[in-house]
Amino acid sequence: MNSKSKHWDGVFLNNSDSKLGWYEKNASQTFKLLDLIPHYKDATIFLPGAGTSVLIDALLSIGAKLVLNDISNEALDRVKIRLGEIQRDIIWLHQDIASPIENLNEKVDIWIDRAVLHFLTDKDDICGYFENVKSALKIGGYIIFAEFTHSGTKKCAGLPIHHYSLDDLSNNLGPSFTLKSHFDYTYHTPSGNPRLYIYALYKRES
Ligand SMILES: C[S@@+](CC[C@H](N)C(=O)[O-])C[C@H]1O[C@@H](n2cnc3c(N)ncnc32)[C@H](O)[C@@H]1O
Numbered sequence: 001m002n003s004k005s006k007h008w009d010g011v012f013l014n015n016s017d018s019k020l021g022w023y024e025k026n027a028s029q030t031f032k033l034l035d036l037i038p039h040y041k042d043a044t045i046f047l048p049g050a051g052t053s054v055l056i057d058a059l060l061s062i063g064a065k066l067v068l069n070d071i072s073n074e075a076l077d078r079v080k081i082r083l084g085e086i087q088r089d090i091i092w093l094h095q096d097i098a099s100p101i102e103n104l105n106e107k108v109d110i111w112i113d114r115a116v117l118h119f120l121t122d123k124d125d126i127c128g129y130f131e132n133v134k135s136a137l138k139i140g141g142y143i144i145f146a147e148f149t150h151s152g153t154k155k156c157a158g159l160p161i162h163h164y165s166l167d168d169l170s171n172n173l174g175p176s177f178t179l180k181s182h183f184d185y186t187y188h189t190p191s192g193n194p195r196l197y198i199y200a201l202y203k204r205e206s
Pocket residue numbers: 004008022023048049050051052053054069070071072075095096097098113114115116119
């Protein structure tokens with residue numbers, strides 16, 4: 001956890017939000033899938049690597065309850081300052097999402113991963129991540145992924161990437177999840193480089 005945390009703290013310390021290679025002005029791509037989930041505005045939503053994403057503010061503004069995790073305290077602290085008073089209602093977790101989730105007392109309705117899973121390159125870490133999905137997400141709950149596809153970049157934030165196809169995501173989730181929707185999306189970094197993402201929405205059926 002320490003070397004990973006230090007790496008990510010350094011990334012956030014050395015870059016303003018709008019310079020980050022995954023910065024979005026708005027979370028419209030994620031909302032294309034969120035809008036397919038019934039009653040998502042009343043949901044408890046878990047972000048496994050929240051970073052400093054504007055998705056956080058957008059979800060709070062629609063009244064969702066949030067559990068925000070990140071391996072970087074620097075990122076979490078930046079969001080706490082940005083949100084001011086309203087950050088009181090959030091559950092904050094600071095852990096490696098490949099390790100069993102601690103301090104989460106209730107299961108969540110929705111898990112949203114934009115650009116977190118693809119940084120786990122070790123097989124055991126990937127298994128640990130999907131164990132967490134299964135222990136934290138309610139039956140009937142939903143999961144949204146936005147990950148680099150196989151034709152995507154080999155490195156991001158100075159780290160190697162594990163790429164995902166739709167089949168890879170489905171195989172890791174197993175038969176208790178059904179695919180509800182998906183699309184490819186080319187994101188452009190602040191410096192103009194294209195990054196190919198696969199977006200996918202699954203429902204946990206059992
Ligand atoms: C590329 S950024 C994406 C942030 C955010 N999801 C977004 O879309 O803006 C990856 C985020 O995941 C966090 N992260 C990386 N590895 C992690 C891990 N193993 N456990 C938890 N968080 C992690 C990083 O600190 C960073 O905030």
